[in-house]
Amino acid sequence: MTAEETRDLLKSLRRIARASDLQSHALKSQHGLTGPQLVIVMAVSELSEVTTKALADHADLSPATVVTVLDNLEQHGVVERYRSAADRRIVYTRLTQKGRDMVAHTPSVFGEKFAHRFASLSPARRRELITSVAELAELMAPSS
Template sequence: MSFKKTTDKVTNRFRDDELRGVEKCIRRIVRANDVQSRALAKQIGLTAPQLITLKAIAALGEVTTTVLSAHIDLSAATVITILDNLEARQLVERYRSRNDRRVVHTRLTPEGAALLTRAPEPMGDAFARRFADLSPERRSQLILALTAIADMMAPGEGLPKDTLPH
């Protein structure tokens, strides 16, 4: 076997091992998120996306679906479904703009605001504490790394395959 073939085989094995390591970490994150979401549903009766949506409405005030969708990084269709459920539970209310009847705004109801005062962090209070205990530099590094992974995983987005770093 030539030196190049041996080197390529070793390099590919390291890349395969690294890829498996990334996949394993992502599976652990997804599993932990699922467990946390189920605990959240038991504790306050909301899914993580519903709680995140409520928190975003509280932070943004009266908001359109488009702005809310961009803020929480979910599709408008998903946000509308979440808002339908939250509205049915009387946690939010939607109304049409007086200036442009095509525009729909959403705001928290008093019930929604009260629920938020007793709601835990969407990713769990333990995670929030551990993350807060990290240095600001380390938190930034983790956010950058997770953003890069999310960008690489996004379907049809990001850099063309041949421009990714090796």
């Protein structure tokens, strides 16, 4: 990788991180949820009643991070957790009515402007961008 490629890549990644941070702050002030909280709420909505491990896998977050986010969401009445009747070691999470209302009225985690601009791209271009960003994430992941 050349010095120019490194600089251009880092600059683009910083712009993405900054935009994500700004969007998370806007979500928090307008809707009471941060970006990570909205990701978890949307994942619970998609998966219905779900374990923390399944939620962490789905959202690509660590179980510890998911538990911290769920603690906060539970305190605010957005989700509720309960133990399995069959196996008390298993804890499920589901949305409360407040959580379902949030899902119905909360905008895209990326913001409406981005969602509209992204949707205006061709399906092939959207898939190409998603694939490229996923590949970058893989390249940047710590090796196991």
